[in-house]
Amino acid sequence: MIGSISRRGILAIYTVIILVPLTVVIFGSFKSTPELFEGPFSFPQSLAPTNFAEVISGQNMGKSFMNSVIVTLVSVPLTLFLASLAGYAVARIRGFWSAAIFGFLVLGMAIPAQANMVPLYVLFGRLGLLDNLTGLILANVVSTLPIAVFILGGFMRTLPQELYEASSIDGTGPWKTYSSIVMPLSTPSLAAAGIFLFVIHWNELLYPLLFVRSPENRTLPLALLSFQGEFQTNYPLLFSGVILASLPVVLAYIFLQRYFVAGITSGATKG
Amino acid sequence: MSVNIGGTSSVAKADKSPPTPSNRNGRRRSPTRINPVLYLFPLPAVVLTMFFMVLPTLQAFQYALTDWNGFSAAFNYVGLDNFVRAFTNDSLFANALTNNLKFMLVVVIAQTAFSLMLALLLTKNSRSSVALRAIFFFPTILSSVSVAFIWKFIYDPNFGLANSVLGGIGLEGLQGSYLGNDAQALYWVAVTQVWFHAGQMMVVYVAGLQAIPRELYEAAEMDGANKWERFKTITWPFVAPATAIVVAYTTIQSFKAFDLILGIAGNPPKQSLDILSTRIYSTFANSDFGYAAAQSIIFMAMIALVTWLQRRLLRLTTKGE
Numbered sequence: 001m002i003g004s005i006s007r008r009g010i011l012a013i014y015t016v017i018i019l020v021p022l023t024v025v026i027f028g029s030f031k032s033t034p035e036l037f038e039g040p041f042s043f044p045q046s047l048a049p050t051n052f053a054e055v056i057s058g059q060n061m062g063k064s065f066m067n068s069v070i071v072t073l074v075s076v077p078l079t080l081f082l083a084s085l086a087g088y089a090v091a092r093i094r095g096f097w098s099a100a101i102f103g104f105l106v107l108g109m110a111i112p113a114q115a116n117m118v119p120l121y122v123l124f125g126r127l128g129l130l131d132n133l134t135g136l137i138l139a140n141v142v143s144t145l146p147i148a149v150f151i152l153g154g155f156m157r158t159l160p161q162e163l164y165e166a167s168s169i170d171g172t173g174p175w176k177t178y179s180s181i182v183m184p185l186s187t188p189s190l191a192a193a194g195i196f197l198f199v200i201h202w203n204e205l206l207y208p209l210l211f212v213r214s215p216e217n218r219t220l221p222l223a224l225l226s227f228q229g230e231f232q233t234n235y236p237l238l239f240s241g242v243i244l245a246s247l248p249v250v251l252a253y254i255f256l257q258r259y260f261v262a263g264i265t266s267g268a269t270k271g
Numbered sequence: 272m273s274v275n276i277g278g279t280s281s282v283a284k285a286d287k288s289p290p291t292p293s294n295r296n297g298r299r300r301s302p303t304r305i306n307p308v309l310y311l312f313p314l315p316a317v318v319l320t321m322f323f324m325v326l327p328t329l330q331a332f333q334y335a336l337t338d339w340n341g342f343s344a345a346f347n348y349v350g351l352d353n354f355v356r357a358f359t360n361d362s363l364f365a366n367a368l369t370n371n372l373k374f375m376l377v378v379v380i381a382q383t384a385f386s387l388m389l390a391l392l393l394t395k396n397s398r399s400s401v402a403l404r405a406i407f408f409f410p411t412i413l414s415s416v417s418v419a420f421i422w423k424f425i426y427d428p429n430f431g432l433a434n435s436v437l438g439g440i441g442l443e444g445l446q447g448s449y450l451g452n453d454a455q456a457l458y459w460v461a462v463t464q465v466w467f468h469a470g471q472m473m474v475v476y477v478a479g480l481q482a483i484p485r486e487l488y489e490a491a492e493m494d495g496a497n498k499w500e501r502f503k504t505i506t507w508p509f510v511a512p513a514t515a516i517v518v519a520y521t522t523i524q525s526f527k528a529f530d531l532i533l534g535i536a537g538n539p540p541k542q543s544l545d546i547l548s549t550r551i552y553s554t555f556a557n558s559d560f561g562y563a564a565a566q567s568i569i570f571m572a573m574i575a576l577v578t579w580l581q582r583r584l585l586r587l588t589t590k591g592e
Contacts, residue, residue, distance in 0.1 A: 017466070021432065022409075088312060112571065114527065118560050119327035142319050142323040206530070233430070238420045
């Protein structure tokens with residue numbers, strides 16, 4: 001009895017701790033600074049999107065939004081494509097070479113991005129990949145290949161070996177087997193990995209911070225970060241930036257929730 | 272005598288042993304020929320990983336031995352000077368290292384305990400549990416900079432949520448300046464980090480908890496085991512694999528809390544909020560490339576060491592009967 005009351009109490013308090021700040025942010029994004037400070041919890045007096053307009057056109061966040069869309073739309077499918085090719089080969093080949101290739105590709109999970117940022121910056125500089133979206137895409141793909149190979153390769157290894165053998169007896173080439181058998185069967189793990197990559201690439205801050213110099217090449221997280229110095233306590237403006245930057249991921253979360261939990265957990269399980 | 276005994280036994284073994292390997296071979300289906308084209312499939316991934324991950328990481332070791340500033344053509348090999356400097360002659364690095372270890376320790380303990388508690392409360396797949404899990408998981412999908420801004424407002428000493436809630440319920444005495452208080456700032460960021468990721472770790476624990484057979488608890492209850500005994504002898508050992516994942520992931524998160532710190536404290540962060548990854552970035556931004564590379568290697572070694580220690584510790588606490 002007492003146990004169940006305290007259980008409810010704990011859950012209720014934590015729900016408030018999660019939801020109240022989020023509500024304050026949503027309400028606050030429609031307020032002026034004095035209005036926010038006077039009553040952070042109150043419903044906004046006007047729903048005119050003044051702050052959003054200021055952030056999008058005045059602060060050029062519309063451009064950053066487009067950059068984030070481009071970078072994410074290219075990085076995620078490209079990573080999935082390269083990782084699924086590798087994962088399929090690893091699942092089919094078996095034996096020493098399979099283990100060697102898988103081990104080599106997955107090894108990168110142990111290397112934190114901050115560890116090789118200096119040489120990577122130098123290399124990207126030589127290749128003309130600093131301060132453009134191509135460089136950001138390449139950095140995203142390379143840094144998440146290990147985890148994508150881990151998730152996809154791990155899943156494809158659980159597909160029955162007979163499946164692969166049957167198609168090679170039929171004389172079906174590896175490309176055909178990959179595109180018409182393995183990929184359709186791997187949809188659940190592709191969805192999970194895709195969501196995981198979407199969240200990581202959309203929110204990526206280190207590489208833009210490292211590589212991008214020109215404001216017109218900023219992605220959303222970097223644009224947001226640059227607000228922090230400019231608008232110290234103009235929270236309504238910061239909040240509308242936060243909402244804009246989070247909107248696509250939040251919408252996806254609402255509609256694809258189970259893939260999120262599966263994807264982000266499978267991402268976590270490899271650490 | 273002894274020779275005889277030894278002989279018979281070895282014969283007996285010899286009789287039995289040959290069929291075993293051949294049996295194993297026989298049982299394995301002869302693999303169909305693998306199309307050599309298949310070996311080309313992993314090639315793009317392997318080449319990219321080689322050139323943009325493995326080689327740069329190896330190169331960090333080379334840079335770490337130099338005094339290169341990043342743009343001049345000339346540099347000198349300075350042996351292990353950069354490492355000596357980091358450990359003996361750089362109070363900023365020592366400060367970041369200490370901060371990072373404190374932050375890691377607090378976050379790992381708090382987040383592991385809290386996410387396990389949430390998971391224990393929400394193990395069942397009832398409608399309300401599923402809904403609450405979705406709410407608690409939500410912050411994980413936000414960007415670190417977004418989370419940082421939300422909490423900057425909560426912690427704002429003049430207009431922030433925390434102080435206005437405390438003022439509203441008559442607890443003015445507990446109001447503080449949070450991030451403005453250098454002795455506490457790091458711990459307030461730790462609170463933010465737990466809010467950010469506890470829901471994600473809760474999901475890992477829920478999966479672990481749901482795999483525990485119910486009969487074990489029923490049997491233990493019949494034996495008169497109390498709640499704590501049941502937790503200690505059944506739950507904790509059974510969720511050990513989940514704990515290993517949670518602890519390892521949380522550790523790496525707390526070493527990489529780079530985005531969160533920059534968002535909440537600005538770039539570069541003040542000393543009381545400087546951690547290893549932000550320190551490496553500052554060293555790099557000051558064009559001290561050789562030294563930044565040495566710091567990254569220490570950073571990598573530190574993560575490896577801490578992860579190894581935790582595994583040992585975890586094995587000790589879950590080994591018992």
